[in-house]
Amino acid sequence: MDDRAHEDENEHVPIDMKKLADSLSGKLETLPPLSGKCSIYRMPEPRRCLNPSQYTPQMVSIGPFHHGKEELKAMEEHKQRYLKCFLQRTKVCMARFLAFIKEREAELLSCYAETIHNLQSDDFVKMVLVDAVFLIEFFLRVYKPDCRTDDDRIFTKTKLFLVIRSDFLLLENQLPLFILNDLLNLAKTATYDDDFFREISLLTITISWFWQDISVFIPIEKELFEIHFSEAAHFLDLLILCLQPSLSGAPIQLKYLNVPGAKELHQAGVKFKVGSSQNLLDIKFEKGIFEIPFIPVFAKTQLLCRNLLAFEWLHDYTPYFNDYIIIIAILITAPKDAELLFENEIVGLSEELPTIFGNLSKDCTWVFDEFLYSGLLADLYIYRKSPWHKWKATLKQNYFNTWATISVMAAVILLLLTATQTVSSLIAL
Template sequence: MLAMDERVDEHVPVEIEKLADSSSTVNTGATEKAMAHEDENEHVPIDMKKLADSLSGKLETLPPLSTKCSIYRVAEPRRCSNPSHYTPQMVSIGPFHHGKEELQPMEEHKRRYLKCFLQRTKVSMARFLTLIKEREAELRDCYAETIHNLGSDEFVTMVLVDAVFLIEFFLRFCESDWRTDDDRIFTKTKLFLVIRYDFWLLENQLPLEISLLTITISWFRADLSGFLPIEEKLFENHFSKAAHFLDLFMLCLQPSQSRAPLQLKYPTVPGAKELHQAGVKFKAGSSKNLLDIKFEKGILEIPFIPVYEKTELLCRNLLAFEWLHDYTPYFNDYIIMIGWLITAPKDAELLFENEIVGLSEELPTMFGNLSKDCTLVLDGFLYSGLLADLYIYRKSPWHKWKATLKQNYFNTPRASISVIAAVILLLLTVTQTVCSLVAL
């Protein structure tokens, strides 16, 4: 045995021998430190030693943190105010809500979709599982917390079932011929509507794959873009950089034009109605980017704001993701800005008249509630320059006088005729008076 060991050592590189010698030196130093540490611990109670050993063990088993995480749990303060806006109602996607009892009925539908998918692709399940297993560590790193409740086999299985469910769902959405007679998701309209909203939730995401580009773009074009109008080319441009569906939305919502960061000197703005009375005109913006609000020559241009039943849900999850993922808070600033403009029903009515919003009595309440989840940062607020221009404009007496004249005396053809007639009558009266005085 000794001779064999000597032969093995003959092939050990010199660098490795040096490294081993160096390690021995380090170990000697470590031993001396350990002895000194033991001397220090001589006066520590036994129960404290046990507690220290227990805590040290936990410190040694801490998993490494990844800088690639993009899927988060929503902070409790946000969740408590509106828990239903962050919690899936029908289907779990990913590990955060996996296994919840109230979501179990949909697991059978997931497995049916998986069966159909495998039959169509003619690829073995083992092959798909192997591919996911090879990327398990990378996939786990996408989540902001360690997934303790799922072992390796459970995690890999969950990813396969959920990923195929999404793919099959999008395929059946785009191609009705692929739907089966027993598909209760697409044959039951209400079930379909609830499930599609579950896909928007921050805690209900899977890492996005480039192979999903075509069917995902079709889904966004036909369904999701109606809630937040976004140029179609932006989906394709940002898809490869997006971590998941919600991230894709956020990347597309960046301002189309860069703005110089300014200190916010006027951290509020009157409602739309009050601005209108001060002479500000409103116009529906031509841009499909919601954030492109502009103010030029007395006209406040705002892209059309679509509002549906679940708009608030989508906005809340975008705000939560923007904050947790440390994006520049552009969407946060947009919600604050619109919240200032729509504080009362009269503001919403004015914007409706100018085709900026669909008439909704709930707009002031909705944006007021959303604003509670926002943080106003004075340094670098997206609309700082716009607010400064608005402030200067509405402080001009001339603009307010013109607005008052137009709104009170020239707001209808009949009113205009009456005012003109009164002016003519006044001029005639003055002329007659002057002529009488001259005759004298």
């Protein structure tokens, strides 16, 4: 269609619609570009509304998504106190830090999956400085307890410390790790006490925090933490990168989905053993032995797992952690399953385990062609088909426990004595 045809067509458009179109066109022209490198997401509302408290910070906001919320403002003064202490150790002035962040503003904004509307540019830069230094100073005080001040209520009030620790691991409460690393390195360029920062890096102080406070929830080998630290976008990303299975095998097409719980598998001859690997995902089934690394379960297990699942899903990673939650939920469907795994030192006894993993599995998705443990489930199906394994298990479980074994042995001895007496009598004749 030529320009003249366009003009003819536009003559028939009402004036008020032309104004409306111009207004909308103006908005289209000012749309900010979207980054393909985003790594910090907001939880989609349909999933958030099912468990809102699992994705919402309780004490402290980190980053722009929850910044300025009334219920979190009490921590802003603590953040400022931390910033003041941090600046007292370095000769680098606050204006230099702010300028440094301003230079990286575009890169920082590109890390977020949505446009930041609640903060103007200068407010965003100030927020990044305060929040980033708060995290750095927090980790410093974990690493060097003598850095703590008498008025530091975070470290003198245990409950406050525990809540804040959980807030650091929320999907929506993240800052890019690169800005924390760069700000710490900038502070080290000119200091009042060179010895203070000797051998200190973001890696060293973060590892200290992780090993003291987080490793009880997610056991990860220190070597993996160090390997993946430089490539991690933020703390949740770091955990997911470390939670990669070291035992690999090509997924197969699953044909059999009727997998019973641990107790029923045990009755079919399957033995359970705590795994030697520190990697939670390294689950094996070989020669009738189901080997599972110890599963730590605490009050915040659901919160941490939900945020890890959400990030893995939104960031489009291979769903290894998703598949791990699914197989654990399959194995622990009832209290009797948890009791069996407790007896084999795979879990700490908890009547809530079936509920915990059952709820978590609702956030998971079965991808049958790519399921991490598909080969394991296929081997398990073949093992269960053998009547010999079930017969042997039944014989051992029902007839070779302590008292039953004594009864059987007594009966055999009595039978042998009777037979011996009978033979002796016949010989005597």
